[in-house]
Amino acid sequence: MTEAATQPTRAGSRPPQTARRARARARLVPYWLLLPGMLWLIVFFALPMVYQASTSVQTGSLEDGFKVTWHVAAYWDALSAYWPQFLRSVLYAAAATALCLLFGYPLAYVIAFRAGRWRHIALVLVIAPFFTSFLIRTLAWKTILADGGPVVGALGSLHVLDVSGWLGLTEGHRVLATPLAVVCGLTYNFLPFMILPLYATLERVDVRLHEAARDLYAAPFTVFRRVTFPLSLPGVVSGTLLTFIPASGDYVNADLLGSTDTRMIGNVIQAQFLRTLDYPTAAALSFLLMAAILIVVTLYIRKAGTEEIV
Known part of the structure; x- marks a missing residue:
């Protein structure tokens, strides 16, 4: 065993592994603080946008229902009209x-x-x-x-x-x-x-x-x-x-x-x-x-x- 390994840990100091874990947790704090806002954006912005995007390429009627047919020509038709x-x-x-x-x-x-x-x-x-x-x-x-x-x-x-x-x-x-x-x-x-x-x-x-x-x-x-x-x-x-x-x-x-x-x-x-x-x-x-x-x-x-x- 090396001399550094045999020396006892100084009083009040943390072992290297504990210090690394503490630094890792400190780096994660900003992301935890961003999590509520990100969840809000995902639920009330991103998901409705995805749903709207799928709706824009659907065809059908209210009686028969709408299905995704990738009808992208709806964009040109809407713009032309x-x-x-x-x-x-x-x-x-x-x-x-x-x-x-x-x-x-x-x-x-x-x-x-x-x-x-x-x-x-x-x-x-x-x-x-x-x-x-x-x-x-x-x-x-x-x-x-x-x-x-x-x-x-x-x-x-x-x-x-x-x-x-x-x-x-x-x-x-x-x-x-x-x-x-x-x-x-x-x-x-x-x-x-x-x-x-x-x-x-x-x-x-x-x-x-x-x-x-x-x-x-x-x-x-x-x-x-x-x-x-x-x-x-x-x-x-x-x-x-x-x-x-x-x-x-x-x-x-x-x-x-x-x-x-x-x-x-x-x-x-x-x-x-x-x-x-x-x-x-x-x-x-x-x-x-x-x-x-x-x-x-x-x-x-x-x-x-x-x-x-x-």
């Missing part, structure tokens, strides 16, 4: 996202840099709409945009409806059941999703950078263009993604504020699932929508040139 709704969904979601950025950025800027002691109250007011049902908030816009309401009257007196009618957003002096109404509903409902990431990014901007830029005789707009906005790009990317993705699949606003001419792809999927009962077509449309959103988001993130997403 409903491509206008796909395009309309992307356009409406993009318009609502642009309006949310236009309205949300100044508000987030004021809350982050100018609100002072009123900052927390302003944030509560931003998230206050979440205390009310999404459906009720959308129904309220039917009253706001009613034909004889003050909003339509004011827009008509300012000749805004004449311009929007020329652009195809409204019909005459009517706002309800038009693309403008749907975009307004989407903008209102998803505006907090734009404001909160923007505020979270702007709030971390060091105000001493603004002071340094002003000390170098930079104009206020130059300070915003060269300092504030570049530093807030992660919030812009996050806010646009959080707004565009749910808005493109929304169907409540188009159903309550629009008409048959403003149907989005979410309305088609909802009708195919619950009214027509054409499950393969509905599943194929769902996967096409997810693929389209994934492509748009990937291209947008690569174009934005930022990996730091709030």
Whole structure:
């Protein structure tokens, strides 16, 4: 036996095998902590996705039952039949996202840099709409945009409806059941999703950078263009993604504020699932929508040139 093997173990020290087991258990701790979340994703995301994928390649009817026949042509048939709704969904979601950025950025800027002691109250007011049902908030816009309401009257007196009618957003002096109404509903409902990431990014901007830029005789707009906005790009990317993705699949606003001419792809999927009962077509449309959103988001993130997403 060697001398090292014959020496007794020092008091308070662990044998090498026990230490290795302790290190192995320590390495497994993060995986045990991830296990509940992974199980949740598998049960409520991965398995339904697999089931939807199998449904999209089935054929049959509700009376005779559906069978997996690998009918992949259902994807092309669905896209050929409903491509206008796909395009309309992307356009409406993009318009609502642009309006949310236009309205949300100044508000987030004021809350982050100018609100002072009123900052927390302003944030509560931003998230206050979440205390009310999404459906009720959308129904309220039917009253706001009613034909004889003050909003339509004011827009008509300012000749805004004449311009929007020329652009195809409204019909005459009517706002309800038009693309403008749907975009307004989407903008209102998803505006907090734009404001909160923007505020979270702007709030971390060091105000001493603004002071340094002003000390170098930079104009206020130059300070915003060269300092504030570049530093807030992660919030812009996050806010646009959080707004565009749910808005493109929304169907409540188009159903309550629009008409048959403003149907989005979410309305088609909802009708195919619950009214027509054409499950393969509905599943194929769902996967096409997810693929389209994934492509748009990937291209947008690569174009934005930022990996730091709030």
